[in-house]
Amino acid sequence: MKQRHAFTIAGTAAPRLDGVEKVTGKARYTGDLDLPGMGFAKILRSSLPHARLIRIDARKAEALPGVYTVLTRADITGLNYLYGATYKDQSIVAVDKVRYAGDPVAAVLAVDEATAEEALTLIDVEYEDLPAVTNIEEAIAPGAPLVHEGESFKAELRGSQYGAPEKFKGTNVCYYFGYSRGDTEEGFKNADYVYEDTFRFPKVQHCSLEPHVTLASFEEGRLAVWTACQDPFTLRDHLAGIFNLPMSRVRVIVPYVGGAYGGKLYVKGEPIAAALSWKARRPVKLVLHVSESFKTITRHPARVRIKTGVTRAGRLVARECEVHMDTGAYADAGPRVTQKAGYRALGPYRIPCTKVAAYSVYTNTVPAGAFRGFGSVQVTWACESQMDLIAERLGMDALELRLKNLLKKGESYSRGDTPVDCDLKEGLLKVAEALEWGRKPSSPYTGKGLSCCIKDAGGTFKIAGAMVKMSSDGSVGLLTGTVELGQGSCTALSQVVAEELAMDLDQISVAQLDTDVTPYDVSTSASSSMTVMGLAVQRAAQDLKKQLLRAAAKVMGKKAAQLALKSGKVCSRGGRGVPYGNVIADYFGSKAGEIIGRGTYRDVISKKAVLGSPTTFWEVGWGGAEVQVDPETGAIQVLKYISAADVGKAINPVQCEGQDEGAVFFGLGHTLYEEMIYEDGQLLNPNLVDYRVPAFCHLPREFHSILIENGNGPGPFGAKGMGEGGLLPVASAIANAVSNAVGVRLYDLPLTPVKVWRALQAKGPARK
Numbered sequence: 001m002k003q004r005h006a007f008t009i010a011g012t013a014a015p016r017l018d019g020v021e022k023v024t025g026k027a028r029y030t031g032d033l034d035l036p037g038m039g040f041a042k043i044l045r046s047s048l049p050h051a052r053l054i055r056i057d058a059r060k061a062e063a064l065p066g067v068y069t070v071l072t073r074a075d076i077t078g079l080n081y082l083y084g085a086t087y088k089d090q091s092i093v094a095v096d097k098v099r100y101a102g103d104p105v106a107a108v109l110a111v112d113e114a115t116a117e118e119a120l121t122l123i124d125v126e127y128e129d130l131p132a133v134t135n136i137e138e139a140i141a142p143g144a145p146l147v148h149e150g151e152s153f154k155a156e157l158r159g160s161q162y163g164a165p166e167k168f169k170g171t172n173v174c175y176y177f178g179y180s181r182g183d184t185e186e187g188f189k190n191a192d193y194v195y196e197d198t199f200r201f202p203k204v205q206h207c208s209l210e211p212h213v214t215l216a217s218f219e220e221g222r223l224a225v226w227t228a229c230q231d232p233f234t235l236r237d238h239l240a241g242i243f244n245l246p247m248s249r250v251r252v253i254v255p256y257v258g259g260a261y262g263g264k265l266y267v268k269g270e271p272i273a274a275a276l277s278w279k280a281r282r283p284v285k286l287v288l289h290v291s292e293s294f295k296t297i298t299r300h301p302a303r304v305r306i307k308t309g310v311t312r313a314g315r316l317v318a319r320e321c322e323v324h325m326d327t328g329a330y331a332d333a334g335p336r337v338t339q340k341a342g343y344r345a346l347g348p349y350r351i352p353c354t355k356v357a358a359y360s361v362y363t364n365t366v367p368a369g370a371f372r373g374f375g376s377v378q379v380t381w382a383c384e385s386q387m388d389l390i391a392e393r394l395g396m397d398a399l400e401l402r403l404k405n406l407l408k409k410g411e412s413y414s415r416g417d418t419p420v421d422c423d424l425k426e427g428l429l430k431v432a433e434a435l436e437w438g439r440k441p442s443s444p445y446t447g448k449g450l451s452c453c454i455k456d457a458g459g460t461f462k463i464a465g466a467m468v469k470m471s472s473d474g475s476v477g478l479l480t481g482t483v484e485l486g487q488g489s490c491t492a493l494s495q496v497v498a499e500e501l502a503m504d505l506d507q508i509s510v511a512q513l514d515t516d517v518t519p520y521d522v523s524t525s526a527s528s529s530m531t532v533m534g535l536a537v538q539r540a541a542q543d544l545k546k547q548l549l550r551a552a553a554k555v556m557g558k559k560a561a562q563l564a565l566k567s568g569k570v571c572s573r574g575g576r577g578v579p580y581g582n583v584i585a586d587y588f589g590s591k592a593g594e595i596i597g598r599g600t601y602r603d604v605i606s607k608k609a610v611l612g613s614p615t616t617f618w619e620v621g622w623g624g625a626e627v628q629v630d631p632e633t634g635a636i637q638v639l640k641y642i643s644a645a646d647v648g649k650a651i652n653p654v655q656c657e658g659q660d661e662g663a664v665f666f667g668l669g670h671t672l673y674e675e676m677i678y679e680d681g682q683l684l685n686p687n688l689v690d691y692r693v694p695a696f697c698h699l700p701r702e703f704h705s706i707l708i709e710n711g712n713g714p715g716p717f718g719a720k721g722m723g724e725g726g727l728l729p730v731a732s733a734i735a736n737a738v739s740n741a742v743g744v745r746l747y748d749l750p751l752t753p754v755k756v757w758r759a760l761q762a763k764g765p766a767r768k
Helices: 019-023 059-063 113-120 136-140 184-190 232-242 270-280 290-294 334-344 376-394 398-405 424-434 489-501 529-556 580-588 653-673 730-742 753-763
Strands: 039-045 051-057 067-071 104-110 124-129 154-157 173-181 193-201 213-219 222-227 250-254 284-287 302-310 316-328 353-362 446-457 463-470 476-480 508-510 563-566 569-572 595-602 617-629 636-646 702-708
Touching: 039 113, 039 270, 051 104, 059 067, 067 113, 067 270, 104 113, 104 270, 136 302, 136 316, 136 353, 173 334, 184 302, 184 316, 184 353, 193 376, 213 270, 222 232, 222 270, 232 250, 232 270, 270 284, 302 376, 316 334, 316 376, 334 353, 334 376, 334 446, 376 398, 376 446, 376 730, 398 424, 398 446, 424 446, 424 617, 424 636, 424 702, 446 730, 463 489, 463 529, 476 489, 476 529, 489 508, 489 529, 529 563, 529 569, 529 580, 529 595, 569 580, 617 730, 636 653, 636 730, 653 702, 653 730, 730 753
Parallel strands: 039 284, 154 173, 222 250, 316 353, 476 508, 636 702
Antiparallel strands: 039 104, 051 124, 067 104, 173 353, 193 302, 213 222, 213 284, 302 316, 446 617, 463 476, 463 595, 563 569, 617 636
């Protein structure tokens, strides 16, 4: 019989290690840092969405007193100035043409920000205006103007039904993902009903509390960068390539980060700051205003067409999905997001015959990249909305339809992938019960909606390392490549160390992330920290534990197998415990020694898996909403929201609840309020006045988060990553509730009062 672990620290609501620093204002973010002799940078951005760059004259700007230097295309020709997360299609500053309103054209370094701003007005730029495409329909239309000339297309084909889609070469499609299973044509023939619907998702902004900030110092052939980013090692690799430097000569340091949500993955403003420092030979500080972050990165707008075949009894037999993702002017992570969107488009259901085609499309708008949910949010909105539509058309209860088709634990999602690792019905039933699904609303114009979602999580091809060092006083330092973005990783990972080493949490400190000394980690993304880095940290602690026990065996004259760790001491059966510090001091013969444990994690590579690597774990989100709609105005009020998250083992339950609740609140934004509006290629609302985000007054009256702990995760003590799953069901759950409340179905987000009111007017009197 397997012995159960008696947890003492892991699984408890330990106070955040960074909590006091942050609430007292002592925490140091990149923007709080200054370097001697530092100049301040500002970026000149294109006012046109698409134009040939004819001439740039920066002489007046360079002559302005207080200006150190101006960076234009003429300065970067000796560098490998092209970069990108997937394709090298973006340059430090524009070289041949600008591709969106906001594209960096030049940059100024000056003694202060005011001087730099003034210098920007003195740069003379001549453009040749070009026709622009600003949405998916325009970009894929026959003969559409090309955002990128030349061949930028890549296809990733999965399944035997697809041939090479040569027709997309020389178009604005920059990436294609195809996946199939079974014979969909035969599946549709065997279906009693076939339904087809199209849904749209808007372009939305990350809105991190801290905008993009970078400090750079290029000195004596070494580049040091302090930046708010999520993947310092990947950034280091990009910068080394741009400046023709060995990786060992590029150092990236990450202080605290004030939110990221994917918006600080991959390369953003760092090359401009580094190039200015390289040219001026002085440190550079580049701080983007909120409006500039709006013009740096966004979430992908999407158009999702779903065709589903179903039997009279409600069994799904075939599904075809066509997904178009608008990646903006540059690919950034768009192809990866598109791949994930295509793979996740089928939802958590058993569908024998499937066919998916997903496209990443260039437009003359702000580049789109990684964003919390990474492609899942867009396709989940579509799939779970259609599930309710199917139930309505069949005259079936929406909960019953889902329960009939959900994958079971242990079933295969796709060929070669990890089997489903949780009970999907369990979470859905918990949400339905908490929402009182079977009970009719007592108020008029009130309705309830459900949604159930799944995503492969943990990332693909992840590599991570960690180091745990015990000093001669018995205290421990943790070195980990996970970026503390506000999610509480420093605390949770330290709890894993404390649990493994049987010591108090206050004896553990987490070192600042510095690529010169921190073990390698690909990125802080995809809900991976608690599983991927958690395993690396756990293995490092276990490695240290073995070394400590071997050292104690020599000091105490015992066999290592006879010793155990307890409350900061090495104990033998029936004997007195020796504090860790004493063991180390006696072992080394002085206070000079330390023990270092190392741990690593590496994803399994498999050609059998559709994505080339089996899923690390499945992240599941269940959501239920009760809403009330004002038929006179179309305004939606969320009365109640229930969220459930499969966490495996909650290492820190309070932090888990906070992550899940935060994800739901994030979802309320794109569901009800958020959308970046374009007119004639110009972004009309790049600020937090005209762009609406939810505030505390928009919280549901009742808001509950259910943590499901079955120990089914691959992470430490059965943990799974979480924090994105809660975001996925929100839009569809609320839209389904609106439909049940007043009988109108909306296909485009956000669900604004105007859209609801117009739908009600078109339908006729709203039902109570």
